[in-house]
Amino acid sequence: MAHLGEATTFVTENLDHDDFNLRQNMSWISETTLPWHSILMLRLLKCGRIPKHVAFIMDGNRRFARKTNVNKIDGHSKGFDKLSEVLQWCLDIGVEEVTVYAFSIENFKRSKEEVDGLLDLAREKFQRLLQEREKINKHGLKIRVIGNKSLLPDDLVKLAAEAELITRDNHQVLLNVAFSYIATDEMTSACNKVLSGLKDNLIEPSDVDIGLLSECLHTGGSQFPEIIIRTSGETRLSDFLLWQGCASYLHFTGALWPEITVFDFLWAIFKYQRVAEELDQLKEQLYASKPLSDRETQFLETINRERWLGLERTLVSE
Ligand code: FPP
Ligand code: MG
Numbered sequence: 001m002a003h004l005g006e007a008t009t010f011v012t013e014n015l016d017h018d019d020f021n022l023r024q025n026m027s028w029i030s031e032t033t034l035p036w037h038s039i040l041m042l043r044l045l046k047c048g049r050i051p052k053h054v055a056f057i058m059d060g061n062r063r064f065a066r067k068t069n070v071n072k073i074d075g076h077s078k079g080f081d082k083l084s085e086v087l088q089w090c091l092d093i094g095v096e097e098v099t100v101y102a103f104s105i106e107n108f109k110r111s112k113e114e115v116d117g118l119l120d121l122a123r124e125k126f127q128r129l130l131q132e133r134e135k136i137n138k139h140g141l142k143i144r145v146i147g148n149k150s151l152l153p154d155d156l157v158k159l160a161a162e163a164e165l166i167t168r169d170n171h172q173v174l175l176n177v178a179f180s181y182i183a184t185d186e187m188t189s190a191c192n193k194v195l196s197g198l199k200d201n202l203i204e205p206s207d208v209d210i211g212l213l214s215e216c217l218h219t220g221g222s223q224f225p226e227i228i229i230r231t232s233g234e235t236r237l238s239d240f241l242l243w244q245g246c247a248s249y250l251h252f253t254g255a256l257w258p259e260i261t262v263f264d265f266l267w268a269i270f271k272y273q274r275v276a277e278e279l280d281q282l283k284e285q286l287y288a289s290k291p292l293s294d295r296e297t298q299f300l301e302t303i304n305r306e307r308w309l310g311l312e313r314t315l316v317s318e
Contacts, residue, residue, distance in 0.1 A: 027132050028125070029139050030084040034092065038262045042093055045266055048273040051226035053097040054090060055248070057240055058083065060232030060256030067256070073117035078258040080125055089265050091139065091173055097222055099176040101240045105148060105185060119156060122179065126159035133166055140172025146218035147181035148189070154317075161314040168308075176219060183242035190216035193303055202299045211289030215300050219244055226279070227272045229265075231257040247283040249275055 065075025145160040197203040224244040251268040
């Protein structure tokens with residue numbers, strides 16, 4: 001597929017250092033006005049089916065850093081800036097949920113310098129979120145951090161918990177930040193929740209099916225993403241949303257993540273709209289499950305309650 005991001009490439013390649021530092025300080029939701037032609041395209045697409053949930057594999061930050069002669073962490077920081085733009089596009093078009101692959105468990109194998117840099121960037125961004133609480137609430141952005149938090153430093157887990165707690169009552173758009181995440185670890189954790197439910201007699205073996213396991217994933221309560229977009233020309237899922245992506249439209253673009261443009265995004269939505277009905281049928285035929293029983297609902301409510309209590313406890317722990 002032709003990559004539509006050349007105009008942005010030109011701009012970012014010519015950023016001088018002051019611009020770079022200025023934009024590094026960007027907040028979670030960009031509030032820039034889109035050009036008239038993007039608004040027009042967006043409105044046209046809104047006449048068709050708009051996905052409720054879109055997921056992104058934000059790949060290509062280091063290649064972008066090399067290309068623009070900045071260090072790796074500045075490349076990741078530009079990646080965060082792009083995320084805030086993408087969130088704005090999603091809000092504008094009416095997407096209700098966004099999931100981003102921000103740090104995989106595999107990423108821990110990178111150099112200490114890069115891992116520390118990425119963890120510091122996350123600290124900085126969650127602190128920023130706490131500072132701009134009013135703006136976040138104005139946009140109704142709710143944050144959920146999904147992944148294996150036992151692998152993360154305590155102070156970062158605390159910041160993430162605080163971000164989740166202060167945005168708990170927002171309902172405009174839910175942002176799932178997959179951090180210290182891989183899908184196979186998520187599925188294992190779902191199996192363990194089911195096993196402890198069985199052990200505590202909260203559920204019966206006959207309850208265990210696709211529907212119950214889906215609700216025990218970190219994304220429990222959400223519908224599966226209709227689209228998964230990966231940037232940078234790689235055509236793999238890299239252990240991201242393997243269960244939830246069973247019937248998603250997969251969109252691969254050659255743009256590096258910090259260079260993805262609103263046109264790339266709208267093109268992905270357009271392509272999805274052409275196959276949306278087919279994907280719906282596939283989902284219905286293959287993955288339909290029976291409605292949850294009262295017992296299962298109660299079990300899931302218990303898990304959810306414990307999750308929130310866990311977040312609250314994180315804040316008061318030493
Ligand atoms: C993949 O590009 C990107 C990452 C591993 C990190 C993505 C993180 C962000 C965009 C920041 C998000 C932060 C928060 C708090 C949400 P890569 O490093 O694999 O680049 P390459 O493919 O060019 O090597
Ligand atoms: Mg990569």
